[in-house]
Amino acid sequence: MSREKQGEAERPIASLEAVIRSSELILTCGPGGVGKTTTAAALGVAAARIGRKTVVVTVDPARRLADALGLDDGVASDEPHQVMGVTKRTTDGELWALMLDAEQTFDRLVREQSGSRKQAEAVLDNPVYQAISGSLSGAQEYMAVERLHQLHVSGDWDLVIVDTPPSRHAIDLLEAPDRLVGFLSHPVYRTLTVGQRTFAKITDAASSMFLWAVKRLAGPQIVEDTVEFFRSLANIEGGLRHRARQVSELLRGSETAFVVVSSPRAEAVGEAEHLLDAIADKKFPLGGLVVNLIHPMPEPLTDDDEALLAGIDTGPLGDQLEWHRELTSLANAERQELVDLKRLAGEAPVIELPLLNVDIHDVPGLVGLAERLV
Ligand SMILES: Nc1ncnc2c1ncn2[C@@H]1O[C@H](COP(=O)(O)OP(=O)(O)O)[C@@H](O)[C@H]1O
Ligand SMILES: [Mg+2]
Incomplete structure (x- = not known):
């Protein structure tokens, strides 16, 4: 046996099931669009089926997946509720789901960090807060990890799975806690919360990203409300910073695993590679790589087939042959595209999921996907 082979044999077989x-x-x-939300739900199903009490925080489930998880409009979805019919009777695992509501999560955070109800209300009742709490740059990402923290410390769950918001850059999620700290250290924020506030200072600052959001509000109260908002936020600043640090640590903890999802499309692969680099660089724990939406490799033609089909290039059989060639070359190209990505996953398990010809929108569909994942 060659040394390489031996090395391979000794390498621990990491599986997503172990994760x-x-x-x-x-x-x-x-x-975006590679199946993160679907994978999060399928991982939840898999975990429940091996006996864990699991909650999945979804962000943007496709309509029918939301229905399957019981997250339809009629249900208050920010609190977990149980998804029925996924666990085998032989285990006592459970699957619960909720839909991330960034504003409610932010409200909860403000209430928790405020010294008093009055202090919390000063922030929460401010029209500026109400206008921007859901639209602050990066707020969705931060609130996703904040909700993760809230559910984790509640002690109610064996496993919390969080889907990530569709953002321009997948890496935004990793940086969310640091961004909150960055926001609190931003010169504009400091101008508004420290020392004398003057109209001039505020208009100077108007180009900043968050005041841009504020500016869209009409009304003469706006400047006063804005100043008041930042002043009230200053009361809980210490708490917010502390929490951001806790969340940042939690994301790097040994109890945490990032599962990177990609498709074999060149653009997605590029972004996923960038993300894997960042995860390694910033020392986040990588739990696995899921490559979704892969075209299955067609059965190769045998020599006999080739001999039989030689010279046929028209008619239905010719079309079939052409299709077979195209699919083979697409499947090959995809596998080529994935070589570097898989290498970047290092020791973490890599799971490939085929492009299915049906949408995954119900519990049996998720169970099928879960079985492929573990
Ligand atoms: N392996 C697959 N085969 C076929 N369709 C899939 C597969 N995985 C996901 N989908 C579909 O692709 C769409 C996008 O999936 P979604 O999980 O919402 O992606 P993301 O959260 O990354 O944007 C959904 O309609 C989903 O049902
Ligand atoms: Mg999604």
């Missing part, structure tokens, strides 16, 4: 068994927090992240 689901041992982690307390899992975050699915990756480029």
Whole structure:
């Protein structure tokens, strides 16, 4: 046996199942449209089926997936509720789901960090807060990890799985806690909360990103409300910073696993590679790589087939042959595209999921996907 082969044999076989068994927090992240939300739900199903009490925080489930998880409009979805019919009777695992509501999460955070109800209300009742709490740059990402923290410390769950918001850059999620700290240290924020506030200072600052959001509000009260808002926020600043640090630590903890999801499309692969680099660089724990939406490799033609089909290039059989060639070359190109990405996953398990010809929108569909994942 060659040394290489021996090395391979000795390498521990990491599986996604081991990750689901041992982690307390899992975050699915990756480029847009590759199946992050679907994977988060399927991981939840897999975890419940091996006996864990699991909650999945979804962000933007496709309509029918939301229905399957019981997250339809009629249900107050910010609080977890149980998804029925996924667990085998032989285990006592449970699957619960909720839909991230960034504003409610932010409200909860403000209430928790405020010294008094009055202090909390000063922030929460401010029209500026109400206008920007859901639209602050990066707020969705921060609130996703904040909700993860809230659910984790509640002690109610064996495993919390968080889907990530569709953002311009998948990496935004990793940086969310640092961004909150950055926001609190931003010169504009400091101008508004420290020392004498003058109209001039505020208009100077108007180009900043968050005041841009504020500016869209009409009304003469705006400047006063804005100043008042930042003043009231200053009361809980210490708390916010502390929490951001806790969240940042939690994301790097041994109980956490990031599962990167990608498709084989060149653009997605590029972004996923960038994300894997960042995860390694910033020392976040990588739990696995899921490559979704892969075209299955067609059965190769045998020599006999080739001989039989030689010279046929028209008619239905010719079309079939052409299709077979195209699919083979697409499947090959995809596998080529994935070589570097898989290498970047290092020791973490890599799971490939085929492009299915049906949408995954119900519990049996998720169970099928869960079985492929673990
Ligand atoms: N392996 C697959 N085969 C076929 N369709 C899939 C597969 N994985 C996901 N989908 C579909 O692709 C769409 C996008 O998936 P979604 O999980 O919402 O992606 P993301 O959260 O990354 O934007 C959904 O309609 C989903 O049902
Ligand atoms: Mg999604």
